[in-house]
Amino acid sequence: MKRIYNFSAGPATLPLETLQQAQADFVDYQGSGMSIMEMSHRGKHYDAVHQEALANFRELLSVPDTHEIVFMQGGATSQFSFVPMNLLHPGQTADYINSGAWAKKAIAEAKVFGSVNVAADFGKEIPTRQAYADELKLTPGAAYLHCTSNETISGAQIKAFPETEAPLVSDMSSDILSRALDISKFGLIYAGAQKNLGPSGVTLVIIRKDLAEQANANIPEMFKYQTHVANQSLYNTPPTFAVYMLCLVTRWLKAQGGVAAMEALNNRKSATLYDLIDSTDFYRGTALPEFRSTMNVTFRLPTEELEAAFIKEAKAMDMDGLKGHRSVGGIRASIYNAFPEEGVDALAAFMKDFEAKHG
Amino acid sequence: MKRIYNFSAGPATLPLETLQQAQADFVDYQGSGMSIMEMSHRGKHYDAVHQEALANFRELLSVPDTHEIVFMQGGATSQFSFVPMNLLHPGQTADYINSGAWAKKAIAEAKVFGSVNVAADFGKEIPTRQAYADELKLTPGAAYLHCTSNETISGAQIKAFPETEAPLVSDMSSDILSRALDISKFGLIYAGAQKNLGPSGVTLVIIRKDLAEQANANIPEMFKYQTHVANQSLYNTPPTFAVYMLCLVTRWLKAQGGVAAMEALNNRKSATLYDLIDSTDFYRGTALPEFRSTMNVTFRLPTEELEAAFIKEAKAMDMDGLKGHRSVGGIRASIYNAFPEEGVDALAAFMKDFEAKHG
Numbered sequence: 270m271k272r273i274y275n276f277s278a279g280p281a282t283l284p285l286e287t288l289q290q291a292q293a294d295f296v297d298y299q300g301s302g303m304s305i306m307e308m309s310h311r312g313k314h315y316d317a318v319h320q321e322a323l324a325n326f327r328e329l330l331s332v333p334d335t336h337e338i339v340f341m342q343g344g345a346t347s348q349f350s351f352v353p354m355n356l357l358h359p360g361q362t363a364d365y366i367n368s369g370a371w372a373k374k375a376i377a378e379a380k381v382f383g384s385v386n387v388a389a390d391f392g393k394e395i396p397t398r399q400a401y402a403d404e405l406k407l408t409p410g411a412a413y414l415h416c417t418s419n420e421t422i423s424g425a426q427i428k429a430f431p432e433t434e435a436p437l438v439s440d441m442s443s444d445i446l447s448r449a450l451d452i453s454k455f456g457l458i459y460a461g462a463q464k465n466l467g468p469s470g471v472t473l474v475i476i477r478k479d480l481a482e483q484a485n486a487n488i489p490e491m492f493k494y495q496t497h498v499a500n501q502s503l504y505n506t507p508p509t510f511a512v513y514m515l516c517l518v519t520r521w522l523k524a525q526g527g528v529a530a531m532e533a534l535n536n537r538k539s540a541t542l543y544d545l546i547d548s549t550d551f552y553r554g555t556a557l558p559e560f561r562s563t564m565n566v567t568f569r570l571p572t573e574e575l576e577a578a579f580i581k582e583a584k585a586m587d588m589d590g591l592k593g594h595r596s597v598g599g600i601r602a603s604i605y606n607a608f609p610e611e612g613v614d615a616l617a618a619f620m621k622d623f624e625a626k627h628g
Numbered sequence: 629m630k631r632i633y634n635f636s637a638g639p640a641t642l643p644l645e646t647l648q649q650a651q652a653d654f655v656d657y658q659g660s661g662m663s664i665m666e667m668s669h670r671g672k673h674y675d676a677v678h679q680e681a682l683a684n685f686r687e688l689l690s691v692p693d694t695h696e697i698v699f700m701q702g703g704a705t706s707q708f709s710f711v712p713m714n715l716l717h718p719g720q721t722a723d724y725i726n727s728g729a730w731a732k733k734a735i736a737e738a739k740v741f742g743s744v745n746v747a748a749d750f751g752k753e754i755p756t757r758q759a760y761a762d763e764l765k766l767t768p769g770a771a772y773l774h775c776t777s778n779e780t781i782s783g784a785q786i787k788a789f790p791e792t793e794a795p796l797v798s799d800m801s802s803d804i805l806s807r808a809l810d811i812s813k814f815g816l817i818y819a820g821a822q823k824n825l826g827p828s829g830v831t832l833v834i835i836r837k838d839l840a841e842q843a844n845a846n847i848p849e850m851f852k853y854q855t856h857v858a859n860q861s862l863y864n865t866p867p868t869f870a871v872y873m874l875c876l877v878t879r880w881l882k883a884q885g886g887v888a889a890m891e892a893l894n895n896r897k898s899a900t901l902y903d904l905i906d907s908t909d910f911y912r913g914t915a916l917p918e919f920r921s922t923m924n925v926t927f928r929l930p931t932e933e934l935e936a937a938f939i940k941e942a943k944a945m946d947m948d949g950l951k952g953h954r955s956v957g958g959i960r961a962s963i964y965n966a967f968p969e970e971g972v973d974a975l976a977a978f979m980k981d982f983e984a985k986h987g
Binding site for chain 1: 631632636637639641642644651656659660661662663665666667668669670671701703705706736737822828829846847849850851863864867868869870946954
């Protein structure tokens with residue numbers, strides 16, 4: 270069996286142990302004579318997986334009783350609509366921080382449903398960054414403030430979340446479970462699974478119960494957070510195999526020492542690359558140092574030709590997925606929880622060699 | 629490896645060959661050093677799978693050039709909203725046939741968006757059935773007529789689709805690909821995958837191009853059919869592993885002889901059970917004979933106690949999932965394309981033995 274270093278921004282590398290476990294049980298799940306993906310979502314086997322996944326998330330993230338955890342479909346892109354549909358009440362304004370490509374999409378969809386105030390707009394600045402507390406122009410009585418905790422494309426990550434009176438809503442698709450958080454400070458968190466949690470096709474949502482209960486009523490049942498809260502994410506058929514993979518990944522995370530262990534590992538992994546970038550003029554980080562992402566390490570080389578050569582030579586050494594997003598170019602090393610530290614060390618060694626050869 | 633007969637209504641049994649293929653390739657997809665679920669949805673491996681799945685559906689269903697095929701998320705339950713959001717224009721009325729539990733849900737969600745006319749309402753009749761052509765009270769200039777081709781719970785299936793001036797929209801979640809269809813007669817078809825196509829988490833949609841192009845504009849990008857048409861279902865990250873399984877299932881279907889072969893097989897499998905039901909008073913079919921589903925064979929026994937004993941004894945003989953939907957009780961044998969004919973024969977033999985013992 271071959272295994273490469275997969276720096277893809279998402280769908281992304283998963284813990285090898287979880288893949289091997291799923292493979293072993295794939296056709297005949299625990300002697301049941303069925304694959305887990307062939308089973309009724311209301312049967313005992315799947316229900317055990319579903320409940321364990323919910324419980325593991327609650328434990329790993331220390332989610333308080335004031336908040337509910339639900340699984341939905343449609344990715345973060347659907348949440349861009351579900352959030353205002355539910356939480357932006359008639360006559361209210363929602364505040365959004367435009368920190369980059371993903372925030373911009375969230376803002377565009379929110380405008381379909383109501384009044385939007387862009388509280389800070391620096392999505393096109395280079396070096397890329399997140400907001401400073403003193404630049405936010407917040408709306409009194411805003412429905413919520415929306416932020417993007419980690420801009421996957423730009424590699425800029427919020428280090429201190431805004432303190433607000435309005436409920437804080439955050440798209441955490443690319444850094445959920447990568448660090449300890451005080452969940453009680455958030456009104457709603459959502460994350461597409463395919464970066465830090467599991468395969469694509471399932472979205473993790475954590476919502477304050479009172480916000481779900483007080484959401485707009487005249488929207489489809491399927492798009493109401495409260496529907497999924499009240500039905501423990503079994504209102505309709507969930508993406509059962511994706512939830513099963515989430516369950517395996519959360520088990521793995523617990524065995525690794527949970528979020529605290531991941532945070533230490535992610536700090537170490539990203540520091541290896543940022544220290545190397547800072548030690549030379551050959552590589553230039555894309556994000557302001559104080560906002561550098563521990564998940565998506567973005568940098569440039571002196572020329573686009575060198576960047577193309579870098580990607581090609583890395584790929585030949587079984588380091589794949591290093592090409593920056595097509596909208597911005599450059600290099601992006603996505604090193605989520607499941608990305609092994611040896612892979613980061615291998616990339617760092619390659620970067621040194623590449624500079625020695627081409628610098 | 630153990631393999632039982634799984635009569636689950638969905639998620640449901642899949643072709644054993646497709647599960648074994650996916651298992652073999654699960655950790656290291658075709659020597660790439662990655663699982664297919666770890667790969668970028670914009671990379672060459674996944675793209676080949678995605679395009680093949682689309683092409684296979686077009687071939688299997690003889691989808692004409694006037695129609696597009698897209699993959700979405702959120703199941704048929706989300707389509708209950710997406711259909712009126714896109715196709716029910718201001719000032720128009722949409723016609724719906726209330727044929728049972730699933731149609732009823734579709735109607736409720738449509739009412740959130742506009743005017744709905746229930747063209748026929750027999751959803752609570754027993755024996756269960758589908759509409760007669762002469763009972764439909766259609767609205768002149770209706771946005772569309774919505775029907776549910778196969779009511780999974782009641783076991784009633786449309787045999788001749790209504791002829792209408794308005795675009796015909798059909799929820800085909802539980803019988804898509806089970807029989808030949810003239811796709812040109814439909815404006816829009818949707819189907820959650822987890823019954824006849826693959827795992828839960830992906831929805832197949834076939835839409836007439838002009839309907840997608842003329843859909844309501846002021847709705848979120850993610851909920852517009854045209855967004856997914858224009859982006860070949862890659863506007864956002866698709867549920868890649870679910871699409872991969874669809875690809876394997878469509879390959880299997882082609883190898884079996886396509887939809888014509890499935891239709892013959894499904895007619896034969898369901899006739900085995902209905903013939904047995906008609907040969908005795910011990911078993912009573914739930915649906916009117918002319919509307920009997922080839923996919924979900926629903927029937928009752930003389931008492932609920934006997935039904936409970938039937939389900940229990942069948943389960944002990946490795947025939948699982950025969951319990952009727954919790955809302956209606958009784959017995960339901962779901963025998964989708966992938967359900968093996970030997971399993972139907974085994975159930976028929978068990979039914980004869982059970983009657984001899986308890987009748």
